[in-house]
Amino acid sequence: VDVSLSGIRTAHGPIEAMPLEVSAVAADFQLRPNYPNPFNPSTTLAFNVAGEIGQSYAVRLEIYNPLGQKVKTVVQDNLPAGNYEYTWNGDSDSGSLLPAGIYFASLRSGTANKVIKMVMIK
Template sequence: MGPPWINSKGRLFRMQNGVLDTLISEMPRPAGMVFAPNGDLFITTLQNDNVLKISNLPVGVEDENNFVADDFSLQQNYPNPFNPSTSIRYTISSVIASGAKQSQFVTLKVYDVLGNEVATLVNEEKPAGSYEVKFNAAGLSSGIYFYKLQTGSMVETKKMILLQ
C-alpha cells in the first residue's frame, strides 16, 4: 500500500495492489495534512478551519516490483477521412520490472464495422516511445473502420473513415 494523497477536488486516495482506491470522495478543500507518529492523518480544511482525523492509514511506502508508466496514447489518424492511406501515431511506455525497463508486446490492428480484422499494422515487442505507422487501405471498400492499440492490459480504439 502506498501513502494516501489528496487531489485538488478534496478526494483522498491511496494505491493498493496496483489499484487506485478512493478513501474519501467528498470533503472540504484541504489546506494541509500531517501524519501523526501513530499513523493517524490530520487534514485541515479551507472551510471553517475544520480538522479531519483519519485513522488506520498506512504510513510507509511499499516497494512495487512492477509498474507501468502513464505514457499510453493512441492518436486520431490523419488525414481522416482518407483515401487510400493515412498515418496513425501512438505512444507506449515501458514496464518497469525489478528496477529495469522492459519492452512491451504491441499490437495495432484494423477492423471493419462487423469486427472482422482487415489488417495487422504492428505485432511485435517495442521499447517505450512514440511511433507512427502508415495504413494503406487500397483494396478495401469505402466505409468506417476501427483501429485498436493493445499493450499488456492497456487498450484503446479509434474510428476512421475511408472514402474511395
C-alpha cells in the first residue's frame, strides 16, 4: 500500500519475483585494487578466477619490486573459478620484511595477466 502526501491510499497486488538463471561461468578474470593502498603493515589482494563453475585453473599471484624482481609468491595453486581474497604482510618469500616502496601484484592464469601498483609505507 502506498500513501501519497495528500493521504490517498493505493493498494497494489501481490509482487512476484522470478529468479534469474544462474550462469555456469564465473565472472571475468580480474585483479581488483588492493586495500588499503598505501598500506602498512598489510594489504588485501582480491581477485576473480574466470571459468566454468566446478573447474580448477592454474593461478599465480606474485609480488614484484620496481626492478621487476619477484619478491613474493602469494598464491601458486589450482583454484576453482570464483572470488578470492589474500592478505600480504609485506614480507618476501624468505620471510623477511621488505622496505617501504612501490610494489606490483601480478595475477596470472592461462594466458591472462593483470597487474596492479601498490605502495607500502613505514
